[in-house]
Amino acid sequence: MITPPFPLRRVRSFAKRDGRMTDAQRRVLTDLWPQYGLDKSSVLADFTAIFGREAPRILEIGFGSGHSLLEIAKATPTQDFIGIEMYQPGIGTLLLGIEAEQVSNIRIYYADAVEVIEDCIAPASLDGIQLFFPDPWPKRKHHKRRIIQPEFIELIASKLKPAGVLHLATDWEHYALHMMQVLSKSDKLINLAGAGLYAPRSTQRPITTKFENRGTRSGRPIRELQFARCD
Numbered sequence: 001m002i003t004p005p006f007p008l009r010r011v012r013s014f015a016k017r018d019g020r021m022t023d024a025q026r027r028v029l030t031d032l033w034p035q036y037g038l039d040k041s042s043v044l045a046d047f048t049a050i051f052g053r054e055a056p057r058i059l060e061i062g063f064g065s066g067h068s069l070l071e072i073a074k075a076t077p078t079q080d081f082i083g084i085e086m087y088q089p090g091i092g093t094l095l096l097g098i099e100a101e102q103v104s105n106i107r108i109y110y111a112d113a114v115e116v117i118e119d120c121i122a123p124a125s126l127d128g129i130q131l132f133f134p135d136p137w138p139k140r141k142h143h144k145r146r147i148i149q150p151e152f153i154e155l156i157a158s159k160l161k162p163a164g165v166l167h168l169a170t171d172w173e174h175y176a177l178h179m180m181q182v183l184s185k186s187d188k189l190i191n192l193a194g195a196g197l198y199a200p201r202s203t204q205r206p207i208t209t210k211f212e213n214r215g216t217r218s219g220r221p222i223r224e225l226q227f228a229r230c231d
Contacts, residue, residue: 025092
């Protein structure tokens with residue numbers, strides 16, 4: 001049996017905080033990780049070799065349980081998708097979906113997103129970057145923990161090709177305003193919906209996630225932002 005690059009003991013300790021691993025999830029983490037998992041290293045990833053072709057490449061940061069990522073990968077087999085996630089049960093769920101649907105255009109990093117983006121993604125190499133419903137850290141004292149900050153936006157914008165699209169979604173109005181402010185100040189990005197405007201729901205989000213449903217039930221509007229690299 002092939003051992004995944006992260007020990008199962010760590011999976012159990014992680015599961016105590018974020019959910020239990022099922023036997024099926026453990027199986028695919030062992031069986032499928034060598035094929036679909038990517039090791040974080042200091043060497044830029046050669047995605048042409050990894051996927052065995054040249055194709056548009058979309059990076060999704062924090063895919064959760066991967067339901068939306070799986071659906072968009074199924075719907076657009078001519079594109080390749082790279083997912084980053086630290087929630088091991090979610091990775092297991094996505095791998096189960098990949099196995100069941102025979103999807104071949106997804107690869108997965110189990111690592112810190114900033115480290116992967118800094119060390120593994122070449123400049124101007126991505127056609128799109130997606131980040132849907134990141135932790136809003138709603139308390140004012142925790143706002144500094146939000147992933148959408150000027151330095152992070154400059155980093156990920158540098159990985160987009162010219163006209164490549166950064167696509168965000170949130171159900172927290174204050175965070176949406178913060179996102180709009182940060183992205184609008186970047187000289188590398190332009191708002192595809194128009195200055196200060198939110199984007200309509202995108203086909204890149206083919207299903208509603210549990211976070212989106214939770215926000216909708218609570219009466220919070222869903223805000224999407226789509227900004228393109230302009231240089």
